[in-house]
Amino acid sequence: MIGTDFGTRSVLVIEDEAFTRMVLAKMLTNLGFKAVHQAGDGAAGLAAVRAHAPDAVVCDVEMTPVDGLGFLRALRDSGDPRDRDLPVIFLTNRADPAAVTQARALGVGTFIVKPATPDSLRASLEEKLSGRTA
Template sequence: MANEEITKRGVLVADASAHMAALVAVMLRSLGRKDIREVCDASKAMFELNHRSFDLLIIDDALVGLDGVAFTRKLRANSDCRNRLIPIIMMSAAPDAKRIADARDAGITEFLRKPFAANHLLTRLDNITAHPRSFIESAEFVGPDRRRKTVSVGKKARRSVDGLAEAS
């Protein structure tokens, strides 16, 4: 839908295939999302992200202009972009373990292997909502915290402020 009402929960879908972008938009609408924009290349995606706020970016790994990993690195590094902190779900038809790790290290929040069903998308959306991750900025990484769970190490295993182990 070209003239959808802009809402606070907008989603940008970026896929080289207009048919796949439309299919993802249909899935999102079936899940209750109303404000969905579809683009087919990296330059249009970056234009949209620089001109209005979105709550989510769903991007294909094989996006025209920049692949999804390079696009994500560029977006996360752009401190002037209003959407640099948004959750990003990457889709890919044939990812291997290295590509998934590269996506995670670029700042991807969630990953979907194509083909997928609406319930797979819903699982990723629910995970983003239920378990938001802190945004990390360092010399080597900009993006959501790559750790998926918090582990309690207990009092005995913690270090004291001065760097010495606490005695119990």
């Protein structure tokens, strides 16, 4: 299968653990993304979406003060049509059924169980970005 060319794309990583955020950013850079932006929680993630208009978001679920669900809810409620369709991939340590249900209702694209791997990131991002214009 020919993969999506990430060389014209940008991605935002929202993760509160600095080391994990750095590792994810490195993996995404190695996958060939044009730009990899970073934020430490959902509030900073919303600001980064406004500042950088990424093509996709990879977001931790459990963060403080604004968690992944809070970020996704604010994103989808923003009134910006682009925010309703922005692909969001959640990273999680556990698949809490209530959180999964809430996230699906808000339009989360995919869940990746931590630790993420280059292959899991590539597959999820290819699925969400294929057919979307850069």
